[in-house]
Amino acid sequence: MVAKDWLRGTLTGTWAIDATDASGTYLLDVRNRNWHEAWIKMLDMDITWLPPVRESSEIVGEMVKGPTVFRGLPVVTGAGDQAASAVGSGLQPSELGLSLGTSGVLFWVLDRFSLPPHPSVHAFCHAEPHSWHWMTVTQAAGLSVRWLRDVIYSGADYASIDQEAAQVSPGSDGVLFLPYLSGERAPIRQPNARGVFFGLDSQHTRPQLARAVLEGVAYSQRHCWDTMKGNSDGMRPSRVVLTGGGSRSGLWSQLVADVLALPVLVTEDPGAAVGAAWLARNALMGDVAAYPRRTIAEREPNSLTAGEYEDVYARYRRIVAHMDLLWGSR
Known part of the structure; x- marks a missing residue:
């Protein structure tokens, strides 16, 4: 049990x-x-x-x-925690759920079962009847930012980190961060993976590192999404529904919109317990009504910035592929 x-x-x-x-x-x-x-x-x-x-x-x-x-x-x-959280955020089949908590979770609701294109993508029954979901989990989304705060910012508040990161242009002046501080589940399935700052030179300072961490987590979620959708033309979400502690950052939520090139809806995150309570409500009422979520903010991708991130993301993928050869030799 x-x-x-x-x-x-x-x-x-x-x-x-x-x-x-x-x-x-x-x-x-x-x-x-x-x-x-x-x-x-x-x-x-x-x-x-x-x-x-x-x-x-x-x-x-x-x-x-x-x-x-x-x-x-x-x-x-x-229900399980992620399925209950999706119910609590009112996630619909046309939307891509992204929770930026300690881990990063992508959640795609399906109205019929199908096998995912990659073994790092979980195919589970969903908490609502006659529905399923695909899900990826990365190990160190918010954990990467907490590490940055504790080690590099000496425990400063997250708002201060955002303020410094916002001073840096997209691409972090050439610095890339691989957010693999606890190995990685999706999509590389590499327990030996480790965090990497790539492209440092003597001109880089703390703000570039801060923005690189936020961008690196966004790239990792893009990597998961590209893996999840594979070659399917049918997986075209209308928007990303963003929850978790990371959704409180205006800069980070905009980064997600730009890197994924999708609109982002930031919602109040009631948590898995509220989703479980809503399941009980539906059982007693005899329906499957969606939870009435509350919108906090909406972010549209900046076409210019999104174009810049396409090039940086391609560089991120090349670095991950090369590093995987080193991690595999441990």
């Missing part, structure tokens, strides 16, 4: 798992949203070890333990 399923089972006496978390076990037939019996048999596992798979907004029991005032309340299955 996943932790939430153990807790729910303890409170309700009902054994179950939702399709989003079941997707992460590699034992689920994700297309059909149930256990892959043939695969489980090949692994010499007993399928009775596994709980029934239920939908995230399905009522699976009622409270039989805990405070008396809560006894008898209906309880829904719930």
